[in-house]
Amino acid sequence: MNPDDHYQQAQSSLKHTLGWYAGFQRHGRYLPSPELQAAVRSHLQTIKAALTKLEQHAVRIAVFGLVSRGKSAVLNALVGQNTLVTSPINGETKYPQSVRWLLGDETQIELIDTPGLDEIEGQGRATMAQEVAQQADLILFVVAGDMTRTEYEALRELRRAHKPLILVFNKIDLYPDVDRAVIYQQLQQWAENGGLDRELTALISLDEVVMVAADPAPFPVRTEWPDGRVTETWETPPPQIEPLRAKILDLLQQEGRSLLALNALVQARQATQSLVSKTIEHRAAEAEALIWNYAKWKAVVVGLNPIALLDVVGGAVTDLALIRSLAKLYGLPMTSFAAEKLWRKILFSSGTLLLAEFGSNAVLGIGKSASLVDASLWGTWTTTALLQGGLAGYGSYVVGKVAQQYLEQGCTWGDRGPNTVIRTILTQVDRQTIIDRLRRDWLNS
């Protein structure tokens, strides 16, 4: 399957998720909870924005690094205009800001500049970095000179966003002797000192280390004229940005569409998961009462009813009714995923009950129906009834509990659910790609 199909699958999944949200909102009106409704609205916005981004082929690239490594300069060089302010003073860029990079085809690229990671303090830094990184399809991490411990730690933190990452070594005019292999070795060394962060070195291969000079320093040019005069002028060499430009375009060409699809799906997955778990939490007490009620009634009815077949059939019907009531209580759809898993559970629960019916016949020598006729066997009848009733009630309780879990998972794992589509895409991407290297991260995030 090609990236265009990934793209369409993601689009269809997001639309499907939006449709589901619309239904959920309607349900929410009958059972209002301001907190849930606010969550629905905000998640809806997120998914709509992700869909729009997908439809517009809008790629977002974020740049990170410590102060004065030349982050703003790198973006300026890519765009070919000095739109972002650069300065020798640390901490020039104070807030994330974005510039457009027009390439002339249908792809729109938004470049996001960020403040130096050592400029903002503590938690604020981590939050800013994670927020921007979450929104990005690709991350550029700019270093200049030896990589420091802070840089290594920042890289590890960014890795949590599970985005492809290019390590940009800037200012090569000042470090003419450094080569890519040396920088990569340094990264590996840090990884080894820090307990060998295999995932970080797997994320960044030597291929993703790129050398540039975004804003080379002017150098003096001495001219000796025939008349003996000597003049000195300053010349500014042009930026050397081509390797980075080529790397980004290559990556987008190869994996851009699948990346966009995956990112949109991850956002839809996060939004859905968070909403569904909030809903389940919100209705925890009601659900518990509902499950108990069904379990209790099933226990009593199965215990009292003398006909074995009726116990089993009636028990399965009760379990189905319980699941329907739970789904209704939550306002969650019964997806094929949840339905299939639950059927198995119900069959298992009925099977156990059936075994209990036969088992108690064998052990106690007689079933409920027979013992009911003979007054001397009423003691046996009570034991059998209690045993079967207890088992039946417990079966319902288990079904109710797993129903919560499967209803929850069904929203992302159902047909066209974000998780299902993410997994399909991941099984189809080529080896040797960055997405392939991120496979495990994408599946578990």
Ligand SMILES: Nc1nc2c(ncn2[C@@H]2O[C@H](COP(=O)(O)OP(=O)(O)OP(=O)(O)O)[C@@H](O)[C@H]2O)c(=O)[nH]1
């Ligand atoms: N020699 C040399 N200097 C560069 C290069 N790129 C950037 N600089 C200089 O490095 C300084 C910092 O550049 P900025 O682009 O402002 O760095 P930044 O990472 O955005 O810095 P903050 O926004 O303060 O975090 C400026 O004086 C740039 O002119 C380069 O390739 N070579």
Ligand SMILES: [Mg+2]
């Ligand atoms: Mg800057």
